[in-house]
Each structure stands twice: as structure tokens, then as C-alpha cells.
Amino acid sequence: MSTDTTRGRAAKEAFSGRTMFIFAAIGSAVGLGNIWRFPYVAFDNGGGAFIIPYLVALLTAGIPLLMLDYAVGHRYRGSAPLSFRRLHPKLETIGWWQLAICVVIAVYYALIIGWAMQYTVFSFSKAWGDDPATFFMSDYMQVSDEVTIGFDFIWPVFIATAIAWLVLLIVLMMGVQNGIGKINVVLIPLLVVMFLIMVGMALTLPGAAAGLDALFTPSWSALGDSSVWVAAYGQIFFSLSVGFGIMVTYASYLKPRSDLSGSALVVGFANSSFEILAGIGVFAALGFMASASGTEVADVATSGIGLAFIAFPAIISQAPFGTLIGVLFFGALAFAGFTSLTSIVEVIVAGFRDKLGLSRPAAVALVVIPLAAISLLFFPTTTGLNLLDVVDAFVNNFGIVAAALVSVLLLTAGFSALPTLRDHINSVSSFKLGRTWMIMVGGVTPVILGYILIDQLTETVSQGYNDMPQWFVNTFGWGMAVALIVFAYLLSRLPWSRRTAEALTSPAPAIQDAYVDRGTLARHKPLSHYQDTATRTPALGQDFSLRAIEDGTVVQRQAPWAHAGSGHTDPVGDAAGRSSAQVQPRRSEGELS
Numbered sequence: 001m002s003t004d005t006t007r008g009r010a011a012k013e014a015f016s017g018r019t020m021f022i023f024a025a026i027g028s029a030v031g032l033g034n035i036w037r038f039p040y041v042a043f044d045n046g047g048g049a050f051i052i053p054y055l056v057a058l059l060t061a062g063i064p065l066l067m068l069d070y071a072v073g074h075r076y077r078g079s080a081p082l083s084f085r086r087l088h089p090k091l092e093t094i095g096w097w098q099l100a101i102c103v104v105i106a107v108y109y110a111l112i113i114g115w116a117m118q119y120t121v122f123s124f125s126k127a128w129g130d131d132p133a134t135f136f137m138s139d140y141m142q143v144s145d146e147v148t149i150g151f152d153f154i155w156p157v158f159i160a161t162a163i164a165w166l167v168l169l170i171v172l173m174m175g176v177q178n179g180i181g182k183i184n185v186v187l188i189p190l191l192v193v194m195f196l197i198m199v200g201m202a203l204t205l206p207g208a209a210a211g212l213d214a215l216f217t218p219s220w221s222a223l224g225d226s227s228v229w230v231a232a233y234g235q236i237f238f239s240l241s242v243g244f245g246i247m248v249t250y251a252s253y254l255k256p257r258s259d260l261s262g263s264a265l266v267v268g269f270a271n272s273s274f275e276i277l278a279g280i281g282v283f284a285a286l287g288f289m290a291s292a293s294g295t296e297v298a299d300v301a302t303s304g305i306g307l308a309f310i311a312f313p314a315i316i317s318q319a320p321f322g323t324l325i326g327v328l329f330f331g332a333l334a335f336a337g338f339t340s341l342t343s344i345v346e347v348i349v350a351g352f353r354d355k356l357g358l359s360r361p362a363a364v365a366l367v368v369i370p371l372a373a374i375s376l377l378f379f380p381t382t383t384g385l386n387l388l389d390v391v392d393a394f395v396n397n398f399g400i401v402a403a404a405l406v407s408v409l410l411l412t413a414g415f416s417a418l419p420t421l422r423d424h425i426n427s428v429s430s431f432k433l434g435r436t437w438m439i440m441v442g443g444v445t446p447v448i449l450g451y452i453l454i455d456q457l458t459e460t461v462s463q464g465y466n467d468m469p470q471w472f473v474n475t476f477g478w479g480m481a482v483a484l485i486v487f488a489y490l491l492s493r494l495p496w497s498r499r500t501a502e503a504l505t506s507p508a509p510a511i512q513d514a515y516v517d518r519g520t521l522a523r524h525k526p527l528s529h530y531q532d533t534a535t536r537t538p539a540l541g542q543d544f545s546l547r548a549i550e551d552g553t554v555v556q557r558q559a560p561w562a563h564a565g566s567g568h569t570d571p572v573g574d575a576a577g578r579s580s581a582q583v584q585p586r587r588s589e590g591e592l593s
Helices: 018-029 032-036 038-044 047-076 080-087 089-125 132-140 155-173 176-203 208-216 220-224 226-239 246-251 260-293 304-318 322-356 360-378 384-414 418-428 435-463 470-493 514-522 546-551
Strands: 002-004 012-014 553-556 584-587
Touching: 012 176, 018 176, 018 246, 018 260, 018 322, 032 038, 032 226, 032 260, 032 304, 032 322, 038 047, 038 208, 038 226, 038 260, 038 304, 047 080, 047 208, 047 220, 047 226, 047 246, 047 260, 047 384, 047 418, 047 435, 080 089, 080 246, 080 322, 080 470, 089 155, 089 246, 089 304, 089 322, 089 360, 089 384, 089 470, 132 304, 155 176, 155 322, 155 360, 176 260, 176 322, 208 260, 226 260, 226 384, 226 435, 246 322, 260 304, 260 418, 304 322, 322 360, 384 418, 384 435, 384 470, 418 435
Parallel strands: none
Antiparallel strands: 002 012, 553 584
């Protein structure tokens, strides 16, 4: 296991290299939404013409936001709460908000993985019979007619969900390198191979060409519809796992010299390539289903749970080699879901590990066991499907979007952090960023996120949600969305553990507001005067004080235990009490200029 043992900090786990990080990031990004959401979104928003706004959204919002998350995590070397706290103490609540969103997603995501695992087995016998919809809703999930909270457990679903949690517990206990890293190195190539085989088989089915025509025939008039562009940005935003702490956490496990912008490009295009592959496979299968039933593709096209657990079983029952197609499809769904769940729960583990100063085994147990208990108590029940529906809709439409919007606005207008984060990316990356990146992150992204949030908010307020009882929506929808913010604020007010140096020192200068900067400079106090910050950037091994930043100079310090020429630096900065005669100033290389 690779560790970062810089003086003044607790040993920190790390990926062994950039390749393992890329596999882990792709594993997080490639999830259920790639398989069951993208194909229908593309079909419903212009078909082949949708690729144009989709690529524009990827280049102007998706990849720039991915780089932003990488920069925050890599520069400040902590979980989402700790990284945002180090960026500025007032931003800690943003990190906890993102973590709280992951808590909600995790408790229902495991249920869907349990479904996929069982349906993989069901594919051998085609257990759903001639009516997959009735089987799923009435026989399998036994959905209650009453929208409420009940505790009538569906034991096969309960056991499958418990297995998913148990495997997750083992993987996270093994650590960043041996657990998270290696499981992604195994599952992601296997997922791609399985899906390629499934797509190849789907393309040989009668009617597959009609399905592909329906998906890719361009409706150029759709490009003039603003809702199509919003749908493209929404798809990119949700599919890349940006804005809720995952990429911040994973980037903190990268080594100091890691190509951030290059990694973001690889992850972004790999994720989109898999989405297009999923679209080909899904619509080839839907074309077969439409041909077999004598209907149009539009009549059988759907998304989400309906596509995966109702439409696809119907296809599997009729298709040649249907059993193999089913095993590959549901196995891929389980693998994609599990790698995403791993990244979601790791955000929570890292946050509480930093806050409480816990070892990894203790932090994993503290997080996973309660999450599993909540998940198993509320979701594998006859009322669990309705609860999943409401919670998922509100945490995505109002939780993730609102948290991302607020964080981008604060980093852009509130604390003017983009130039510093851009310079950090440039200091370690082959692909350099400039003003365009800041315009995309600070200009285009907030406008799009704001539009999505307002549109969803007005629609839900005016129309309600899926004809569900108002008390149910108010409690588990609106109430949950507000509770996440309260939960985040309360956690940010708790003191950090004295047992971890992670809470007291930072590997890079914080972004201070102008008033603090002026006051600190007037008193001639170095940045390391503040316990939340130290004065070392991990990328360049340099020390900074506010005056050095203002003057464009940096101070290179050598640790007293280091041998000459070893390149190790003292992260403590001016607070270490070293005299000015012991330092050699030199010009900044652009890190904070």
C-alpha cells in the first residue's frame, strides 16, 4: 500500500499510479445511468442529432467540472469536507453536504445491485415468465398498494442486498490500493468485455437495424429546442460523478506528480464511449422486441428500472441465446453498480476518517454497518420501491444539482479560487488550462445548473411528484433535501479530532478572502499562522507565505533530516521557526501567481 508520510500529517493511502486512479474514476463514472438512462435520453432528444449537444456539454461542462474536482482533491489532499475546509474554513459545510448526498444514494443503490445480482440468476430459468412487469412489481418486489413506510420484508431481496453490502465492506476494508483500486482494475475491463459481447449478440437479432435507426436517425430540428441542450448537460453532469465529492476524494489519493487534465480527458471520453456503446446494445435489443411484437420502437423504448427489469427480461425471453444475453446484461449492470457504490461509500468513509482520526478498518465499520442497517430496514420491503423513487428523484434533482451549483458559485465568485486551482492543474499536467477553462467552469456551468435546478423546482412544486401523497413527498423528498443541508452544517461545527494531524495542517495554502489577506499582511504573519493551513503545495514541494505570494516569490525549505539533494521539503513553513538566513527565495513558477 502506497502512503504519503509528509511530516505533520498522518499516513495517507494512495493509488499506486495514475492508471489505477483512472480505472477507479471510470468505475465511479460508469454506473447504472450509463446503461439505462443515456439511450432513452438520446432517443427522446433528437436521436443522432443529440450527439452534438452531448459532445458540447462534455467539453464545456463535464470535463471542466471533472478537472475542478480533481484540482480541489489533489491540491488539498483530503476527503471532501477536509479539502474544502483547507481551501477555506468557511467551505467545510459544502464538503459535508456532498458527503450527506452520498449517504442517501448509498442506502438505495445497494438495493438495485441486489436486484441485478438476482436477475443474473433468473436469466438461466427466465423466472419472470411471460409477464415480466407483473413478475417484477407483484411477485418479486410485492409492491404495496399503499404509499407509506412498512416493514414487510421480501427476504430474497433482503439477502441479495445484504450480500452486496458484505462484499462492499470487505473491499473497503482492504484499502485504497488493494481494495478499491484492484477491484476496479478487474471489474472495469470485465464489464467492457461482457458488454461488448452482449452488444455484438444484440446486433445479430432480427429487427436490430430498426432499433439503431430509431436511435441514430437525426432530428435536426431538435437542436433548436433549449430543452434538448439542457438534457445533454444534465446527462453529462449526472453520468460523470461530479459535484458530490467522489472525484475530490479519489484525486486526494493520487501521487503529488500526477497528470490531472490528461486523466480528466481519459475518464470523460471513456465514460461517454461506454454510454454510446450502451445505446447501441440497448436499442438493438429494443428493435428486436418491437419487431417481435409488431410495434414501433418508440412504443417499447423506456428507461430506468422499467428498461432493465421489465423490457430486457421480455427481450431475453424471446431472443436467441437469450440466457447468455441476460447473464451478460445483468452481470454488467451489477458490476457497474458495484464500482459506483464503492466510490460513493468511500466519500463517506474518508470524511469521517479525517474528522474523527480513525483507522481505515474503524472508519469503514463505523460507516458501512449503519448504512447497511438503514438500507436493509427500509428498502427490501413491500414499500421500498416507492421510497426509492421519491428519494432518488429529490437527491438527484435538488441535492446534487444544488450542492454543485453552490460550490461552483462559491469557488468562482465567493473566493476567487479558480486561478489558483487552474495553476495547480497546470503545474502537474501535460494539457495546460487557461482562461477558457475558467469561463466554462465559472460562467457556463452555473447558468446550466441554475436552469436545471429552477426548471425541476418549478415543475415539482406546480405538479407534485408522481401523484404520490403530499405527506410522503414532503417527508422523504423535500424534507430529506433540507435535512441534508442541516446535517452538513451541524457536522461542520463539530471539532476535528486531535488524534489526526490531517485536521490541523494543509499541504497547500488556503484561499483567503481579501479582508483576511490584508489583515494578515498588515501584521506580517505567514499563512501558516492559521492552523487550518500550512504553506506547502504538494505538486511543487514549495513553501508559500502570503507575502511571498504577493511578491511572486516562494521559499524552498529543506527538512532537517533530509540528505542534501534529496528534494524533501519541510511542510511546516515559517511556523517551524527557521530563520530567514536558512531560506533561499526564488521566483514562483506560476503556482499561485
